[in-house]
Amino acid sequence: MEIKGPPGSQIATAEGGDFSEPQPGALVAGMLIGAVYRLRVTNIPEQIGFEVFPTVEVIDRTYPPRGQEFRFPIPVELTQEELEMALAGQFVTRVIYLEDPDNAVPVAREGNEQAYFEVADGDNPLDVADTLGRPVAILRLGARVPGPEGPDATFLYGCPPMVKWHASQPRVMSVINDDSQASAQSKPIRDLTPTNRHSMRRSRRR
Template sequence: MLGYTQPTAIRVPAGVEVGYAQGGQFTQPESGDVLLGLQVGSVYRLRVTNVFDRPGVEIFPTVELIDRLYPPPGAALKFPVPIDITAEDLELAAQGMYVTRVIYVEDPNQALPVDEVDGKTTWYEARPEEDPLEVADAAGRPIAILRIGGRDISQAAGQGFATYGCPPIVEYGRKHSAE
């Protein structure tokens, strides 16, 4: 699995802009969702700007791919790992809170009996005393970990720290949301 490029959909609220670390620096943030090819086993740093009513606020989440999906041959781009960065996540991070979200493939024998809404990921919150990775592991197969907030890296010493050394990344395209 190490080195496999997994299509990953970074989805943000309307009007929010997202860029990513590439080539030792951050790309210019653009509005809308972005479909990226990320390698399993790597940590990627994002740069989120235009965060609602907070001019000048930048948030630097990380995405760590720990597994991959197994779509039908030739259909990988139709089945990306969905990474939703919600308005609530961004608001908590802007207030200095730390958010960890584990994205997992649900175990069909333990699936919650709820209707899926197209384009929306179903999620539930782990209790403060629970490890989110253990909770996701009990519910299925963890694929990725999203970490947001906790510290301001915009003034971090050394761009290598801020960008995690820029592992390889492929941009497949953007979906601009209506504001």
């Protein structure tokens, strides 16, 4: 997974019963299928001092070449608009799916922004995504915050494990060849945003 927020924002993950130190830039990590991961987003532009606690649920996997798992992450973008919607009390559900080229939706795309479209009222975004491709992750944002005593295990969904990628590591990992037992050479990869992964969302007031 590659999760990123607006420029300047910071993301922390639930670890060991609390949140980690917030980090700027994108969070790249390997996550378990079926687990729900609680995040903490701070330093939101134009909303300094406010925090949003979205969740990411991984519901399927991709199949990158062995040793290149961090080169082809599933992109999840926390937009300024959606973070402000959550702060205003709205609940946003975004489903990220791998697009079926035979059912491609003609959505204009600007730069590297993740393409998305709104589903109609009453439609389940997961069901709609299933008709257009293969859903792989669900992002949920709302106004829920930890209690006065801080986040508990329920709020943090038990802090499921993850494997984080760090900027000092290459995106392509060294792999031992089963036949020769030789270590494959690897170099850092920079441009990693796939173009065929789209999302749809639904928002409602609580």
